[in-house]
């Protein structure tokens with residue numbers, strides 16, 4: 375008996391796909407939060423959702439590429455988060471530039487589409503921020519600052535901004551850290567899922583029986599003692615307090631099978647939480663014995679049933 379440990383292997387696709395899907399998701403998420411952010415932006419919540427989106431994309435790459443390497447998976451998540459934040463900041467910079475030039479064109483009664491106006495923004499950047507490009511454009515926005523309850527990146531600011539300058543950079547670093555934190559956890563968890571190294575397939579989950587709340591400790595002891603027949607006593611049709619499940623190769627080869635005994639609790643909102651009290655890789659033969667012991671009480675006829683067929687007429 376042993377805990378499952380990933381092999382750390384990743385083929386060519388296992389390296390390429392986590393990054394490819396992560397980066398693709400990063401571009402979509404960065405653009406989406408920029409456009410939504412023009413109208414409203416919720417601090418903490420948006421970066422969390424953002425990180426989940428990017429992480430979900432990178433994790434899909436881990437699954438599709440069959441990557442069992444935690445370092446590659448985590449790196450794909452973090453790099454995608456940085457990429458996504460870069461896309462977002464770039465679009466925000468561009469948006470502020472167009473807001474600036476529109477206002478300027480109005481003032482001098484010029485055509486806002488005049489390409490010569492772009493040079494005016496560059497002159498403004500050089501004069502106030504010592505250069506042009508991404509960093510100088512970021513500086514403009516840092517100086518504009520924001521209110522914690524900001525209503526949108528391009529809105530007029532009647533109120534005095536709460537954060538400006540260096541504070542904005544600190545805010546951006548924290549925001550990026552939240553996104554990166556979420557985006558690396560998902561692909562990391564995906565790479566640590568059970569995998570059959572013989573058949574090169576991810577394991578499939580299968581819940582085989584319920585365990586009544588009072589029986590969980592007994593079932594855990596029976597599993598730990600390899601007294602598989604003894605598990606029968608704790609099996610229940612009710613799965614609301616505890617569950618016994620397998621994770622196994624979809625090809626049904628002779629690879630070890632992951633056996634999990636979990637307690638199941640529900641919070642007030644009905645959200646289910648599971649905690650594994652037993653989680654081990656066992657041989658296919660042992661898992662078969664566990665499965666048979668768990669199936670016996672469930673297939674037994676209900677009490678009072680005699681087993682006799684209908685009386686002959």
Ligand SMILES: [Zn+2]
Nearest residue numbers: 570573623627
């Ligand atoms: Zn297999």
